[in-house]
Amino acid sequence: MKVPTLRVQGLRRRKASDLPGVTAVARIDRRTKTLTKRLRPGEIAIIDHVDVDRVSAEALVACGVSVVVNVAASISGRYPNLGPQILLNAGVTLIDNATPDLFDRVRDGDVVRVHDGEVYLEDELVGKGEPATAESVGAAMTEARAGLSIQIEDFAMNTMEYIRRERDLLIDGVGVPDIRTTMEGRHVLVVVRGYHYKEDIATLRPYIREYRPILIGVDGGADALIEAGYLPDLIVGDFDSVSERALCCGAELVVHAYRDGRAPGLERVQQLGQQAVIFPATGTSEDIAMLLADDKGASLIVAVGTHGTLIEFLDKGRSGMASTFLTRLRVGGKLVEAKGVSRLYRSRISIGSLLLLVATAVVTMSVVLWFSPMGKVWLNGLRDAWNGFVFWLVGLFS
Template identity: 65%
Template structure:
């Protein structure tokens, strides 16, 4: 991914505006090209890293450890591969010491305000990230054991929902016997949506967007039929698109996203579940009778499950087992599916039909009379056009 950085390179380091937030997802909404991003994100995941790179940041300063060693997360590799300086293990006080938009100097692993040291950490590069990733992979067996334990715990909590579908709400959008496209703003979602355009055009699937996936759907030129999530990363434009809104609530009934919808005057259906909003969307589609579920930007491979973190792996894994053969990854659809009728084939068919009509008309007496009539009308039209200019 290429971008232009509006930063000032000087012999003493990098001088650029600084913006900070404890939540990376919130910070990426305010970042501008060339900014230094100050985050607090242990085990920086790939989706967050993609967002930071996409914002065109000139450097990333992480209060936490970008690779803690619990599992081989992919975010730091993406940051350093893009040529963006990454500084780890910075004093957490930096989040309160810096002011949004003030220009500071980053030299090596030290952040300066004039001659004053604001923060100091550990500079990461390709070699250090590769070594940390290798160490994290060495302890992968421990993470898989934790994954198995989390899976059993989640199954015990949600067995009624997973096994019998008890708790899935009734919604107004009909999905019985239809294809459903679930869009999560995750891995390669833009490329997947582009690849699925012929499929969407022909099958007209019900589009379920998960949180920020609603804006991704609208950016691609479509309108979501249903939006599912806690609505912390959905724009007001997406909320007013006419989609049916389903709020993902905790099992105890708390629904943080419901207050925002109430304040904006929107009605919503509440879906209490322990899993992620991605899981809720899949269970909603399956429980509503969808015949096929195509997933965009979701977690599908072991590497992606690990990058998501242990706490969120179990629910997604079990939800995919529940949905079973209905679920197809977008990449699989784009590779196997081709539009049944290409534009060139359709144009050729129209040309062949016209040629057949002309041959039939020329070879029959009635057709010759009709052709003579058309020729006379054409001559009259040409005569009329000539009279306009003479």
């Protein structure tokens, strides 16, 4: 591979590796979750993400990104979001409040150099920002915690607005579509590609094997199930972050549409030649997955990667998270977090019981063979076969 060279002060050219900072291929996208699908280890991510949340930061770290250049404020002060600290703890360089022109001056795939908050394309300075440090992030988090009460008030107002718009759906289930997947009396596992979803799925393997719940993947959660070795029975979402492989795996598809009936994800489904059911509702896709399972008679709903605390609601970064709070009130009697299942659930047959069963069977067979006439004949034949094998083996070396 040819190493790019840069012109310095218009006089001479040097290898990029001789210059200070990090030189790598830049990947650029205003949607972080779309960008992470293209990122490769060591590359530089240029994003436009106000309040980098935990899930996005963990996805960037998992991609092996070396530098994150954010043209927005990674911590705006609305609430104490966890993303920037996760990036710094992973050794990722974070440049905050960078020049917005970067999206016009840098193309996806360009080789750029980042040094002391400055971004260079060849020898040209194309943007600059503020390098984040542990001290600056800590100070911003302290300030954000002070303003958390305002966000709680906004959250309460959004909750009241959601009740006004969706009271029929929440209270009576009006608007829930008919589906062919039968959930009556079954356990349902709802998987969202959120916090610690991989670990949660791994701990639930004995539960899945024994109870064989209906598997619902919410957008990218369908890919998470497939990666874990399972096929989803149902995929719910607007389908902006789910692979074609998942959409064509044979699962029933439910497109989350806007309240006015517009369903951006339906076009993609039709292009793939698949059929889908439309579910118009405000709120998030994980909410309508739970409401669907509850309405169709699920006896238990186990949630993987979903949002359960106030900080997680705010960390999602949109007012629609108020629907998640109310949805949990609606299905609360059936809803169990995956971590709770993994801690409370134990296989009905323990390892100790299996070993005891095997030992008992061996003892029983030994007694029967030793005292019954047929057993003695069988043992004599086994002894003769063993002696014949030993005689043959000795003969090979004689």
